Amino acid sequence: MLPVKSSLDALDLQIVRELTRDARISHAELGRRVNLSRPAVAERVRRLEETDVITGYAAHVDLARLGLPLQARVQLRPRHRSRKGVTRLRESLLAMKYVLSCVHVTGENCYELAIAVRDAAHLEQVIEQLAELGDTTTSVVLSQPVHPRDVDVTAWT
Template sequence: MGDHGRLPPPVRPCRSDGMTALFPSKGRCLGMFVSQTSGADAVDLAIISELSRNARVSLAELGRRVSLSRPAVAERVRRLEDSGVIKGYGVHLDLDRLGLGLRAHVSLRPRLRAARNAQSLRDRLLAMGHILSCVHVTGENCYELTLAVRDAQHLEQVIEHLSGMGDTTTGVVLSEPVQPRDVDIAAWLLQEDRDRGTRQDRP
């Protein structure tokens, strides 16, 4: 496991200039600071990191990995859920095995009438199916869509449907070197906190 995966020893928080500095039980500084605006400390981020890798891990095993008792880790998970930091749990699907082996990104510039009614456009996109995500962005192409379809013929049919809403530009996905499930956001935040703490410790 890399540096991002190593968990700190049991910690106790102490205040330092609006941040929470984390110290091992013996009192030696880890050089790790976590912003209070996020509402999550380093132990919370370690829990999030573990759940991101395997959301079905038992509370007992999760507690062992982050050096907490089962009741303590259960309470932290509950707080993360209640606060909305953890919004839910899901599954990772193999779209190829479901017969949706072709992915594409489509830039959509809605016609003026459609652009004025974003909710109507959203409803039409959801009703189509085969749209994995849709983001509203700046620039000429207001919407960026990710599609999952069976083959090139199916993609052409979906694009024809989208063309009824506006102008489209399509790019077929060749490969996905980084997928959402590969990204450990909690590890990023932990590393940023370590780096911030190191900078603040310098004379």
């Protein structure tokens, strides 16, 4: 259901912007911020959900408070690039609970992973496990000056 952009108006975009900043905002407060009644906002949010503009809501978690203060990005070039190999790779990565995300990219390396670990020794163990899947290049995250929720997604339209 891709071509929804043309049916979005300025109010829809304001609603999306507010919800990306705070998904727990009440419909009443959201209505105040975008100058609509609570029922009108509720209807627009429902429509944005039904058209898959809004695909879900999530909690933002402080990984350090969960005992995973060290984050890294790992570029992975798998040894097996067949469809079956990709399926096995996905299953292996899902089984590794410290893998936060994986994207398939162009370029020399096929996949980029975000991982969170306890410390440098744990990072070493994770890299050794990932090396069983293919060649890796690892970068430690020093900081995150721009977080996805800081970006105004409505500015792209």
